[in-house]
Amino acid sequence: MSFNREILIEQGLEDVVLLEPSYLDEAIVGMSHDNRVIYDFDLLAKAYMEHDGMSLDEAIEWIDYNTIRSLPYVSNSPIVMYNVSNYV
Numbered sequence: 001m002s003f004n005r006e007i008l009i010e011q012g013l014e015d016v017v018l019l020e021p022s023y024l025d026e027a028i029v030g031m032s033h034d035n036r037v038i039y040d041f042d043l044l045a046k047a048y049m050e051h052d053g054m055s056l057d058e059a060i061e062w063i064d065y066n067t068i069r070s071l072p073y074v075s076n077s078p079i080v081m082y083n084v085s086n087y088v
Contacts (some may be wrong), residue, residue, distance in 0.1 A: 017076050019067065023051045029081065037078040044080070
């Protein structure tokens with residue numbers, strides 16, 4: 001089941017910060033207790049690879065440089081989750 005941005009508005013969560021472009025919604029895996037969207041890092045990379053034709057290394061570099069580094073400067077920023085089972 002894919003994420004639907006309209007659901008947030010219906011739930012009164014129109015102030016939730018989402019990553020752009022909208023195809024990154026494919027990487028949403030949940031919401032935090034304080035209504036922040038949670039993205040899976042690996043699914044973000046997969047989305048960039050599929051939609052923008054990036055290699056895995058390019059996608060990882062893009063996410064690290066252009067997304068992760070900016071999150072501390074965004075109020076109510078999304079959370080990017082690393083699946084520890086991939087690194088154990």
